[in-house]
Amino acid sequence: GNSVTQMEGPVTLSEEAFLTINCTYTATGYPSLFWYVQYPGEGLQLLLKATKADDKGSNKGFEATYRKETTSFHLEKGSVQVSDSAVYFCALSSLVNTGTASKLTFGTGTRLQVTL
């Protein structure tokens, strides 16, 4: 079955530091890949996505590239801010049931804490 593996957290960084959160996946076919962010007490917000190999998703300074050869989708940001403190989830979406439905499979989440 499909699975997503994320690096363990928490990750603690100083403001303006470089961020990398590793994500690798196992899936059949050609999944779409996503990063979601969850702030305390909130639901999930879509941060970025990539739907095919070599696509780069980007949003709010965050980037991730769909690497089929290494089955990876690592999240990066060049300079983090205190407001980026949250839990980040890597996820993949694949077709199921002969293409009539889709399902998201999530990683375990990585908590990021950014300090001044």
Place this chain on the structure above:
Amino acid sequence: KAGVTQTPRYLIKTRGQQVTLSCSPISGHRSVSWYQQTPGQGLQFLFEYFSETQRNKGNFPGRFSGRQFSNSRSEMNVSTLELGDSALYLCASSLVWARRGRAEAFFGQGTRLTVV
């Protein structure tokens, strides 16, 4: 455009009771999925509905059920509540692209269920 709306935001129930949670998707979105989030198990897929039909189901006992109405609104029901059902229940809606089938999902803020 209004986002995904889940009601209620918080619920406290007693073991053995049943509960119904509601989700109104983004206007025009026809697919609704439900996820359970717990500290121990992370985010787990419950089920997906499209055109009032359950298209996919996760690995949960039959006490968990759902339905979708003609206006795409969805409800999920948990009967005979157990302590372990305490969780954040998240609803997500998405456009369904017939050919690609992998549109991004937009999440509501969730319903926090506490079983005592």
